[in-house]
Amino acid sequence: ALLRDKALVVWLKAQPETLLSRIGNVDSRPLLHSKHSQKQSNETPIQILTRLNTIRTPFYEQAHLHVNTDGLSKRQAASKVMNAIADCLAITNTSKGA
Template identity: 40%
Template sequence: MEHDAALLSSSEIDRIGRRIGRPLVLVGMMGVGKTTVGRKLASLLHVPFVDADEEIERAAHMPIPEIFATYGEPYFRDGERRVIARLMGTGRNTDRKVLSTGGGAFCDPATRALILERGIAVWLDSDVDTLVERVGRKDNRPLLKTGNPREILTRLKDEREPFYAQAPIHMTSGAQPHQVTASKILRAIDQWL
Protein backbone atom coordinates (compact mmCIF):
# COMPACT_ATOMS: atom_id res chain seq x y z
CA MET A 1 0.00 0.00 0.00
CA GLU A 2 1.32 3.45 -0.93
CA HIS A 3 0.67 4.97 2.51
CA ASP A 4 2.58 2.21 4.28
CA ALA A 5 5.65 2.85 2.12
CA ALA A 6 5.53 6.52 3.06
CA LEU A 7 5.57 5.85 6.81
CA LEU A 8 8.79 5.99 8.75
CA SER A 9 9.83 3.40 11.30
CA SER A 10 10.24 4.51 14.90
CA SER A 11 14.02 4.14 14.59
CA GLU A 12 14.03 6.37 11.49
CA ILE A 13 11.91 8.96 13.31
CA ASP A 14 14.26 8.84 16.32
CA ARG A 15 17.31 9.24 14.08
CA ILE A 16 15.80 12.24 12.29
CA GLY A 17 14.54 13.71 15.55
CA ARG A 18 18.04 13.67 17.04
CA ARG A 19 19.23 15.76 14.09
CA ILE A 20 16.60 18.44 14.65
CA GLY A 21 17.98 20.85 17.22
CA ARG A 22 15.52 23.70 16.84
CA PRO A 23 11.80 24.34 16.49
CA LEU A 24 9.91 22.99 13.49
CA VAL A 25 7.62 25.80 12.41
CA LEU A 26 4.62 25.03 10.22
CA VAL A 27 3.54 27.88 7.96
CA GLY A 28 0.82 28.08 5.34
CA MET A 29 -2.76 29.01 4.68
CA MET A 30 -5.57 28.69 7.17
CA GLY A 31 -7.19 25.30 6.89
CA VAL A 32 -4.14 23.59 5.44
CA GLY A 33 -3.73 21.38 8.51
CA LYS A 34 -0.86 23.02 10.38
CA THR A 35 -2.33 22.28 13.79
CA THR A 36 -3.39 18.71 13.03
CA VAL A 37 -0.16 17.76 11.26
CA GLY A 38 1.83 19.68 13.87
CA ARG A 39 0.32 17.64 16.68
CA LYS A 40 1.18 14.45 14.81
CA LEU A 41 4.77 15.60 14.20
CA ALA A 42 5.20 16.53 17.85
CA SER A 43 3.85 13.17 18.94
CA LEU A 44 6.18 11.30 16.60
CA LEU A 45 9.19 13.33 17.75
CA HIS A 46 8.24 13.31 21.45
CA VAL A 47 8.49 17.09 21.65
CA PRO A 48 5.96 19.72 22.73
CA PHE A 49 3.41 21.06 20.29
CA VAL A 50 2.58 24.76 20.49
CA ASP A 51 -0.18 26.49 18.55
CA ALA A 52 0.74 30.16 18.15
CA ASP A 53 -2.92 31.15 17.79
CA GLU A 54 -3.76 29.55 21.14
CA GLU A 55 -0.82 31.36 22.73
CA ILE A 56 -1.98 34.67 21.23
CA GLU A 57 -5.46 34.13 22.66
CA ARG A 58 -3.96 33.28 26.04
CA ALA A 59 -1.78 36.41 26.02
CA ALA A 60 -4.65 38.66 24.90
CA HIS A 61 -7.25 37.02 27.15
CA MET A 62 -9.65 36.88 24.21
CA PRO A 63 -10.29 34.79 21.11
CA ILE A 64 -8.72 35.84 17.83
CA PRO A 65 -12.03 36.83 16.18
CA GLU A 66 -12.64 39.19 19.09
CA ILE A 67 -9.12 40.66 18.79
CA PHE A 68 -9.79 41.35 15.10
CA ALA A 69 -13.23 42.83 15.81
CA THR A 70 -12.08 44.99 18.71
CA TYR A 71 -8.62 46.11 17.65
CA GLY A 72 -8.18 45.21 13.98
CA GLU A 73 -5.70 43.13 12.04
CA PRO A 74 -2.60 45.37 12.54
CA TYR A 75 -2.97 45.09 16.32
CA PHE A 76 -3.38 41.33 16.02
CA ARG A 77 -0.31 40.99 13.78
CA ASP A 78 1.78 42.99 16.25
CA GLY A 79 0.76 40.69 19.09
CA GLU A 80 1.33 37.66 16.89
CA ARG A 81 4.86 38.85 16.12
CA ARG A 82 5.68 39.24 19.82
CA VAL A 83 4.19 35.89 20.80
CA ILE A 84 6.02 34.00 18.06
CA ALA A 85 9.29 35.71 19.02
CA ARG A 86 8.77 34.52 22.60
CA LEU A 87 7.91 30.99 21.45
CA MET A 88 10.96 30.78 19.20
CA GLY A 89 13.27 31.51 22.12
CA THR A 90 16.52 33.42 22.04
CA GLY A 91 20.11 32.47 21.41
CA ARG A 92 20.75 28.95 22.64
CA ASN A 93 17.28 28.79 24.21
CA THR A 94 15.55 27.54 21.06
CA ASP A 95 14.05 24.37 22.42
CA ARG A 96 12.95 21.56 20.18
CA LYS A 97 9.23 21.79 19.57
CA VAL A 98 6.69 21.90 16.80
CA LEU A 99 5.10 25.31 16.37
CA SER A 100 2.00 25.92 14.28
CA THR A 101 1.58 29.52 13.12
CA GLY A 102 -1.39 31.47 11.85
CA GLY A 103 -1.79 31.83 8.09
CA GLY A 104 -0.48 35.39 7.95
CA ALA A 105 2.38 35.09 10.42
CA PHE A 106 5.09 34.15 7.90
CA CYS A 107 4.12 37.12 5.73
CA ASP A 108 5.45 39.53 8.35
CA PRO A 109 9.11 40.25 7.49
CA ALA A 110 10.34 40.26 11.10
CA THR A 111 8.48 37.08 12.01
CA ARG A 112 9.63 35.33 8.84
CA ALA A 113 13.27 36.32 9.45
CA LEU A 114 13.09 35.06 13.03
CA ILE A 115 11.56 31.74 12.00
CA LEU A 116 14.11 31.23 9.23
CA GLU A 117 16.98 32.09 11.57
CA ARG A 118 15.96 30.07 14.62
CA GLY A 119 13.73 27.31 13.29
CA ILE A 120 13.05 24.99 10.41
CA ALA A 121 10.16 26.43 8.42
CA VAL A 122 7.87 23.94 6.73
CA TRP A 123 5.35 25.31 4.23
CA LEU A 124 2.29 23.12 4.36
CA ASP A 125 0.37 23.72 1.14
CA SER A 126 -2.98 22.67 -0.31
CA ASP A 127 -5.26 23.54 -3.18
CA VAL A 128 -8.04 26.10 -2.73
CA ASP A 129 -10.82 23.49 -2.98
CA THR A 130 -9.38 21.61 -0.01
CA LEU A 131 -8.93 24.84 1.95
CA VAL A 132 -12.53 25.91 1.30
CA GLU A 133 -13.82 22.54 2.44
CA ARG A 134 -11.71 22.55 5.60
CA VAL A 135 -12.33 26.13 6.72
CA GLY A 136 -16.05 25.64 6.15
CA ARG A 137 -16.06 23.29 9.14
CA LYS A 138 -15.47 26.18 11.57
CA ASP A 139 -16.81 29.68 11.94
CA ASN A 140 -13.76 31.24 13.61
CA ARG A 141 -11.86 32.73 10.67
CA PRO A 142 -12.10 36.54 10.86
CA LEU A 143 -10.57 37.12 7.43
CA LEU A 144 -13.31 35.01 5.81
CA LYS A 145 -16.22 36.94 7.30
CA THR A 146 -15.96 39.79 4.81
CA GLY A 147 -17.01 38.01 1.63
CA ASN A 148 -16.96 34.83 -0.41
CA PRO A 149 -14.55 32.39 1.31
CA ARG A 150 -13.36 30.85 -1.98
CA GLU A 151 -12.51 34.26 -3.44
CA ILE A 152 -10.83 35.40 -0.24
CA LEU A 153 -8.80 32.20 0.08
CA THR A 154 -7.76 32.38 -3.57
CA ARG A 155 -6.63 35.99 -3.16
CA LEU A 156 -4.81 35.31 0.12
CA LYS A 157 -3.11 32.24 -1.31
CA ASP A 158 -1.89 34.23 -4.31
CA GLU A 159 -0.65 37.05 -2.07
CA ARG A 160 1.03 34.81 0.48
CA GLU A 161 2.67 32.13 -1.64
CA PRO A 162 5.79 34.24 -2.38
CA PHE A 163 6.36 34.47 1.37
CA TYR A 164 5.60 30.82 2.08
CA ALA A 165 7.95 29.82 -0.75
CA GLN A 166 10.85 31.13 1.35
CA ALA A 167 10.44 28.18 3.71
CA PRO A 168 13.11 25.57 2.95
CA ILE A 169 10.65 22.67 3.18
CA HIS A 170 7.48 22.58 1.04
CA MET A 171 4.92 19.83 1.56
CA THR A 172 1.46 19.38 0.10
CA SER A 173 -1.29 18.44 2.53
CA GLY A 174 -3.96 16.42 0.84
CA ALA A 175 -6.34 13.62 1.63
CA GLN A 176 -3.66 11.24 2.91
CA PRO A 177 -3.56 10.41 6.63
CA HIS A 178 -1.74 12.93 8.83
CA GLN A 179 0.83 10.29 9.75
CA VAL A 180 1.81 10.07 6.07
CA THR A 181 2.14 13.86 5.76
CA ALA A 182 4.19 13.98 8.96
CA SER A 183 6.47 11.20 7.71
CA LYS A 184 6.97 12.99 4.40
CA ILE A 185 7.86 16.19 6.25
CA LEU A 186 10.41 14.35 8.37
CA ARG A 187 11.95 12.76 5.27
CA ALA A 188 12.21 16.19 3.64
CA ILE A 189 13.81 17.68 6.75
CA ASP A 190 16.25 14.77 6.92
CA GLN A 191 17.33 15.47 3.34
CA TRP A 192 17.52 19.22 3.98
CA LEU A 193 19.64 19.02 7.15
Protein backbone atom coordinates (compact mmCIF):
# COMPACT_ATOMS: atom_id res chain seq x y z
CA ALA A 1 0.00 0.00 0.00
CA LEU A 2 2.86 2.39 0.79
CA LEU A 3 4.36 2.02 -2.67
CA ARG A 4 0.94 2.43 -4.27
CA ASP A 5 0.48 5.73 -2.43
CA LYS A 6 3.82 7.12 -3.61
CA ALA A 7 4.12 5.89 -7.21
CA LEU A 8 2.33 4.38 -10.16
CA VAL A 9 2.59 0.62 -9.65
CA VAL A 10 2.46 -1.72 -12.65
CA TRP A 11 2.00 -5.49 -12.36
CA LEU A 12 3.68 -7.31 -15.24
CA LYS A 13 1.34 -10.27 -15.19
CA ALA A 14 2.42 -13.59 -16.70
CA GLN A 15 1.74 -17.27 -16.21
CA PRO A 16 4.36 -19.25 -14.25
CA GLU A 17 5.33 -21.09 -17.44
CA THR A 18 6.06 -17.78 -19.15
CA LEU A 19 8.07 -16.56 -16.19
CA LEU A 20 10.12 -19.74 -16.11
CA SER A 21 10.92 -19.47 -19.82
CA ARG A 22 12.05 -15.86 -19.32
CA ILE A 23 14.21 -16.66 -16.31
CA GLY A 24 16.35 -19.07 -18.28
CA ASN A 25 19.05 -20.42 -15.98
CA VAL A 26 17.28 -21.17 -12.69
CA ASP A 27 20.66 -21.76 -11.04
CA SER A 28 21.02 -17.98 -10.82
CA ARG A 29 17.69 -17.70 -8.97
CA PRO A 30 18.08 -19.11 -5.43
CA LEU A 31 14.38 -18.75 -4.66
CA LEU A 32 13.62 -21.34 -7.35
CA HIS A 33 15.69 -24.04 -5.70
CA SER A 34 13.65 -26.39 -3.55
CA LYS A 35 16.27 -26.19 -0.79
CA HIS A 36 15.42 -22.48 -0.42
CA SER A 37 11.70 -23.06 -0.72
CA GLN A 38 9.59 -22.36 2.37
CA LYS A 39 8.03 -25.79 1.98
CA GLN A 40 11.45 -27.48 2.09
CA SER A 41 10.20 -30.09 -0.33
CA ASN A 42 11.24 -31.37 -3.71
CA GLU A 43 9.25 -28.76 -5.60
CA THR A 44 10.24 -28.08 -9.18
CA PRO A 45 10.86 -24.46 -10.27
CA ILE A 46 7.45 -24.36 -11.99
CA GLN A 47 5.76 -25.59 -8.82
CA ILE A 48 7.57 -22.94 -6.78
CA LEU A 49 6.56 -20.19 -9.24
CA THR A 50 2.96 -21.42 -9.23
CA ARG A 51 2.85 -21.43 -5.42
CA LEU A 52 4.46 -17.98 -5.17
CA ASN A 53 2.03 -16.65 -7.77
CA THR A 54 -0.91 -17.90 -5.70
CA ILE A 55 0.47 -16.33 -2.53
CA ARG A 56 1.47 -13.02 -4.12
CA THR A 57 -1.45 -12.38 -6.50
CA PRO A 58 -3.64 -10.61 -3.90
CA PHE A 59 -0.80 -8.13 -3.35
CA TYR A 60 0.00 -7.73 -7.05
CA GLU A 61 -3.68 -7.06 -7.76
CA GLN A 62 -3.37 -3.85 -5.75
CA ALA A 63 -1.22 -2.34 -8.52
CA HIS A 64 -2.72 0.58 -10.42
CA LEU A 65 -2.12 -1.13 -13.75
CA HIS A 66 -2.15 -4.80 -14.70
CA VAL A 67 -0.31 -5.60 -17.94
CA ASN A 68 -0.50 -9.15 -19.24
CA THR A 69 2.83 -9.96 -20.90
CA ASP A 70 2.19 -13.60 -21.82
CA GLY A 71 3.30 -14.34 -25.36
CA LEU A 72 4.96 -10.95 -25.83
CA SER A 73 8.56 -10.19 -26.69
CA LYS A 74 10.48 -7.80 -24.42
CA ARG A 75 9.90 -4.98 -26.90
CA GLN A 76 6.16 -5.74 -27.18
CA ALA A 77 5.82 -5.93 -23.40
CA ALA A 78 7.64 -2.62 -22.95
CA SER A 79 5.41 -0.99 -25.56
CA LYS A 80 2.29 -2.35 -23.89
CA VAL A 81 3.47 -1.02 -20.50
CA MET A 82 4.27 2.43 -21.94
CA ASN A 83 0.86 2.61 -23.62
CA ALA A 84 -0.91 1.57 -20.41
CA ILE A 85 0.98 4.23 -18.44
CA ALA A 86 0.23 6.89 -21.07
CA ASP A 87 -3.47 5.96 -21.00
CA CYS A 88 -3.52 6.06 -17.21
CA LEU A 89 -1.83 9.46 -17.10
CA ALA A 90 -4.18 10.84 -19.76
CA ILE A 91 -7.21 9.68 -17.76
CA THR A 92 -5.73 11.11 -14.56
CA ASN A 93 -5.01 14.47 -16.20
CA THR A 94 -8.47 14.60 -17.77
CA SER A 95 -10.18 13.88 -14.47
CA LYS A 96 -8.15 16.64 -12.78
CA GLY A 97 -9.15 19.12 -15.47
CA ALA A 98 -5.65 19.47 -16.89
